[in-house]
Amino acid sequence: MNYHACHLCPRMCGVDRTVTTGYCGQSDTVRAARAALHMWEEPCISGVHGSGTVFFSGCTLRCCFCQNSDISTGGFGKELTVSQLSDIFLRLQDQGAHNINLVTATQFLPSIVKALDLCRHKLFIPVVYNCGGYESVETVQALDGYVDIWLPDLKYMDSRISARYSQAPDYFEHASRAVKAMIRQTGTPVLREFIAPGKPAVLLIEKGVIIRHMVLPGQKEDSIALLHWISENLPAGQFYISLMSQYTPYRQNPDCPELNRRITTCEYQKTVDAALDLGLDMGFMQKRSSAKEEYTPPFNLEGLEPEE
Numbered sequence: 001m002n003y004h005a006c007h008l009c010p011r012m013c014g015v016d017r018t019v020t021t022g023y024c025g026q027s028d029t030v031r032a033a034r035a036a037l038h039m040w041e042e043p044c045i046s047g048v049h050g051s052g053t054v055f056f057s058g059c060t061l062r063c064c065f066c067q068n069s070d071i072s073t074g075g076f077g078k079e080l081t082v083s084q085l086s087d088i089f090l091r092l093q094d095q096g097a098h099n100i101n102l103v104t105a106t107q108f109l110p111s112i113v114k115a116l117d118l119c120r121h122k123l124f125i126p127v128v129y130n131c132g133g134y135e136s137v138e139t140v141q142a143l144d145g146y147v148d149i150w151l152p153d154l155k156y157m158d159s160r161i162s163a164r165y166s167q168a169p170d171y172f173e174h175a176s177r178a179v180k181a182m183i184r185q186t187g188t189p190v191l192r193e194f195i196a197p198g199k200p201a202v203l204l205i206e207k208g209v210i211i212r213h214m215v216l217p218g219q220k221e222d223s224i225a226l227l228h229w230i231s232e233n234l235p236a237g238q239f240y241i242s243l244m245s246q247y248t249p250y251r252q253n254p255d256c257p258e259l260n261r262r263i264t265t266c267e268y269q270k271t272v273d274a275a276l277d278l279g280l281d282m283g284f285m286q287k288r289s290s291a292k293e294e295y296t297p298p299f300n301l302e303g304l305e306p307e308e
Helices: 082-094 106-119 137-142 159-166 171-186 220-233 265-277
Strands: 030-038 051-056 078-080 100-103 127-131 149-152 190-194 202-214 240-244 283-285
Touching: 030 082, 030 106, 051 082, 078 082, 082 100, 082 106, 106 137, 137 171, 149 171, 159 171, 171 202, 171 220, 202 220, 202 283, 220 265, 240 265
Parallel strands: 051 100, 100 127, 127 149, 149 202, 202 240, 240 283
Antiparallel strands: 030 051, 030 078, 190 202
């Protein structure tokens, strides 16, 4: 697990990232765009105080509808040393974060493991790995003992759709295996009750897997096929599912004009109904009001400098 012949993601580009950038667009130096408390994850992750979320620059996918494109492909972010990243984790904990939430972190895995090693004797909150699902089983295994909560997307089943929208025809092949490995690693989800003064008790996840799926315009059939695969191939009671309605077209997409609209109530409801019919009722369903641009945080380097 190193940067010299990079095989951290299924692209297996093999480049020496100490010399040049990989498919992810990044070198061997960690780059991030924001580190702050974030309230817009699933309730058991955001809780009362928020999730201590670090948004890393670069990405191993090329989703044409990416809401974080400024940092995923735009290159925006601040360079950080391993020591600085470790300090950021501890500062987020001090701010009351319920967990450390690593968003799109695979391209910096060797450095993140070192940062966690530096602070693990002081870090007492769970670590969330928030990813696009396009992971290798070897990477999942390498994070055993470092990650408590896996938060992967499971975006597509049809390789034609994943090729068109994310330039990854092998997306489902890798994501399906990775999700199985995540579930084997964490086992049955573990929740604990958290009570803040003057507020109702909430349940926070301490360990487990939450599989996210965002319904896309015109693709409910693929969503429903994916739900059938989940029902038939993943162990019941060993994961949560999060069905998302928040797809928002941030800009017009001339190459995929079918994505230049939000999903309809009918598209989302049919997907939800399919999940419930399949017994996939352990998890979260979004309201359609979640399809708002303000749910994406500003990438302004917040939290990446120590407080004065």
